[in-house]
Amino acid sequence: MARTQVAIIGAGPAGLMLGHLLRADGIDCIILERAAPDYVLGRIRAGVLEKVTTDIMARLGLDERLAKEGLPHDGFNLADGERLIRIDIAGLTGKQVMVYGQTEITRDLMDAAPERGLEIIYNAEDVTLHDVASDAPYITYVKDGVNQRVDARFICGCDGFHGPARQAIPASAGKSFELVYPFGWLGILADVPPCNHELIYANHDRGFALASMRSPTRSRYYIDVPLTEKVEAWSDDRLWAELSVRLGPDAAAHITRGPSIEKSIAPLRSFVFEPMHYGSLFLAGDAAHIVPPTGAKGLNLAASDVSYLSEALIGYFKKNDRDGVAGYSQKALARVWKSERFSWSLTKLMHRFPSDGDFERRVQIAELDYIAASTAAQKVIAENYVGLPL
Ligand code: APR
Ligand code: PHB
8 A cells, every 4th residue: 555645647748747746846646547658658639838838847847858849939820711810929919839749748747757756657457536525535546457555635637538537526516518519620640841830720611720730840730520530531642632722722832741640530529527626636637628629728728727736735735725725626717718718719710510501601701800800809819829827
């Protein structure tokens, strides 16, 4: 039987950032992860980091590669047929976003765990939470066929949307809010130069497309497809051709085609579970909320959660402050809902919903016209895209 101050479930970005932040203040913690490290690193995720995320990496002294390889972006574009509306995020907010694969953030955090004394137990099976309503919760799990137990003062569920932590909260103690979108994003990663130096989100008659990147030599593109679509139906050639149409002639002229390194379809969902706290259990990241990828808020929200949560837990252990932990859920949810709103509204603006008729389409055009002509409207988008303050 092991004993620790904070037991963290899940070694995704949320669990790893939280673990490092706690260790940096001398708090004992253990991370239990169901998968093997290679599996965790195999997941391809979005690639836009807000300052809240880069600040955490800097505070941890783990931003060396991020500073070297990350691409600071001053703006991004909304395309509507032939027209391109540039959102000048630097000019409108004085801030930038950093384009850097979220998978690389996970790698940087994982690689630094041993030297920072952050214990991660991979391949932990059957992770089960016990007595979370009490002050003495514990977790049982199986490792290499042997039953194990960790006792902790607090448990943090950073175990993603399908993990066991949220399920450990009685139905009567929480409420879920959910919206499932009638399409998914088909993504392709390829070692070709990006078609544009900034991201382009396009709303075309044939549907949504996004041109993004990981580096000057690696591109990431997406289109939306019906949920029934199979990835096998999309050869690289077919996908490149579709991207060229949807992104518009200017971008198409600069697209370099190449073989896919990764190609997959991800469904889109908006989800929030309230509260993010029950007894001695806290939820952070995808365990508590999901945003559609339009706007790339997923990891950045996990970063703001763990920033609030680490501060609350450090206050509890170092200063015997109970208000911080009691206030965590409310504080985190206030920011979560603003990101939910933004991700939902950008999704609505840039996609053709099967249920939409001519009226909804005219409203989209009117909104894009308004954004194109109004600095105030552009500032609202820029401020949200770059990340709201903590
Ligand atoms: N036991 C232990 N670990 C588990 C269990 C379980 N039963 N179930 C899930 N996990 C682990 C997963 O294997 C995964 O490594 O929890 C981790 C959750 O990681 P993510 O799904 O990446 O969730 P989170 O860390 O909240 O990610 C935040 O980062 O990259 C973005 O888009 C991503 O929005 C997401 C954000
Ligand atoms: C990505 O690069 O994968 C990406 C970028 C922006 C998004 C979503 C995904 O909004």
